[in-house]
Amino acid sequence: MARIPFAKQALMNLFKRPVTNKYPQVPAEIPEGYRGKIKFDADTCVGCGMCIRVCAAGSIEKKIVPKEGAQDITLTFDMGSCTFCGLCADFCPKKSIELTKEYSMITVAGENIIVSGTFEKKLPPKPDPAKIAAAKAAAAAKKAAVEKVAADGENKEEGKSK
Ligand code: SF4
Ligand code: SF4
Known part of the structure; x- marks a missing residue:
């Protein structure tokens, strides 16, 4: 027995519990x-x-x-x-x-x-082209009205100074 290397260790290990995990029988922690x-x-x-x-x-x-x-x-x-x-x-x-x-x-x-x-x-609703056109027309009309009022005011000032 002594001539076989590690024989004693091998025999002892036969009766020891394995050091490895028993996965998959026992799930790992x-x-x-x-x-x-x-x-x-x-x-x-x-x-x-x-x-x-x-x-x-x-x-x-x-x-x-x-x-x-x-x-x-x-x-x-x-x-x-x-x-x-x-x-x-x-x-x-x-x-x-x-x-x-x-x-x-x-x-x-x-x-x-x-x-x-x-x-x-x-997705957000697509803008209605008709509503966009109406909004643009309204904005243009408003701008024109403001410009007319401003122009009328200037003309009155010029008339007073003459
Ligand atoms: S960020 Fe990291 S964890 Fe997320 S998919 Fe990419 S590699 Fe994976
Ligand atoms: S919310 Fe943004 S970061 Fe989170 S999973 Fe969705 S795409 Fe990725």
């Missing part, structure tokens, strides 16, 4: 403040794009599909390139991004590493 898979709340997002500007990894994409009186805006977060820095969540003015404690993003098809959400953004 996640510490407070852990930054895992992103959760995106499309209902509160306003599409400002701040998260895209601060993402150094370029992991966030914004897609806009125009439609009548509104836009469909989709934000997509690619967990495959994300570095989990958390800056997007820190800078989001609407707190629409959260880095959760979810660490398992194993995938074969890629769908598990894409987080996305879509919301509708209403």
